[in-house]
Each structure stands twice: as structure tokens, then as C-alpha cells.
Amino acid sequence: MQYKIAIPLVVLLCAAMVFAGCTGTQGPGGTATSAPGSGSASAADTLVPSPTDVIPPQNAVTVDVGEKDYLGSIPLIFEGGMGQIHVRKIEVTVYRSDGQIKTATIGTNKGDEADIEGTRQTDRVVVYITFDNGQRLKTNDVQSPYRTRQ
Numbered sequence: 298m299q300y301k302i303a304i305p306l307v308v309l310l311c312a313a314m315v316f317a318g319c320t321g322t323q324g325p326g327g328t329a330t331s332a333p334g335s336g337s338a339s340a341a342d343t344l345v346p347s348p349t350d351v352i353p354p355q356n357a358v359t360v361d362v363g364e365k366d367y368l369g370s371i372p373l374i375f376e377g378g379m380g381q382i383h384v385r386k387i388e389v390t391v392y393r394s395d396g397q398i399k400t401a402t403i404g405t406n407k408g409d410e411a412d413i414e415g416t417r418q419t420d421r422v423v424v425y426i427t428f429d430n431g432q433r434l435k436t437n438d439v440q441s442p443y444r445t446r447q
Contacts (some may be wrong), residue, residue: 309378343392344421350434352426356380360387360403360424362439371416371422371441377407384425394418415434 358378387403424437
């Protein structure tokens with residue numbers, strides 16, 4: 298009699314775990330980026346944006362990724378925000394369409410800027426902000442196309 302209740306209960310619990318996504322463990326975050334040509338990922342794979350992190354409202358800040366100029370340079374401006382006082386570091390990585398990877402750091406004062414050399418094609422711009430509590434969040438992950446005539 299006990300088996301009639303126990304077996305369906307075990308099956309129901311297993312099904313709930315599968316649907317909830319709680320069957321695996323998540324390892325430590327972060328992935329290593331290889332130099333162009335040394336890994337298995339192609340340049341096209343690195344140009345696809347991925348989801349960004351959710352920034353808590355008390356840490357809300359904005360980094361503006363501007364439109365490329367005629368040489369392909371990408372302007373980046375730190376616009377500040379409510380959480381500006383908590384920002385310790387702003388790192389920008391550009392995955393160029395030719396396979397090169399360029400990095401820069403923007404200052405933590407409102408209006409600080411950086412220009413990163415892009416290409417005359419579509420590049421990917423990723424912005425990470427490190428806060429004073431040690432959190433490192435991805436705030437921007439966008440494609441930066443080369444401007445066209447209209």
C-alpha cells in the first residue's frame with residue numbers, strides 16, 4: 298500500500314526538479330578569453346551579444362556607447378547615476394570584426410570618456426563595472442555597426 302504513494306511521489310519530485318532547472322550545479326563564473334586564432338571560437342562567435350546583468354537600483358549607473366566616427370573609433374562616456382559613488386572601476390572590451398580584442402578603462406567621474414579603435418564593420422562592445430562591494434556586473438553588451446550614408 299505504501300508503494301502506491303511513494304513511487305508517484307518520487308516521480309513527481311523528480312519531474313519538479315527537472316522543470317525547475319535544479320538538477321545541476323553552477324560553477325564559478327567567468328570565462329577566459331583567448332587571443333585571436335588560438336581558440337576554437339571564430340571571430341563571428343565573439344560578435345554575438347549576450348544578456349547583461351541586472352544592476353540594483355541603488356547602484357544604477359549608465360555608460361553610453363556612442364556611434365562610430367568615420368575612422369571606426371567608438372566613443373564611450375560614463376554618464377554617472379545614483380550608484381556613481383559605489384563605482385570603483387569601469388572596463389570596456391571591444392571584440393573587433395577582424396578578430397582583435399581591444400580593452401580600455403574609463404574614469405569613475407561623470408563625463409569621463411574613452412575612445413576605442415574599432416573597425417569599419419560591426420564590432421561588439423562589452424562594459425563591466427566593478428562596485429565597492431566587489432561585484433563586477435556587465436552593464437552593456439551591444440553591437441556597434443559602422444555608420445552608413447542615408
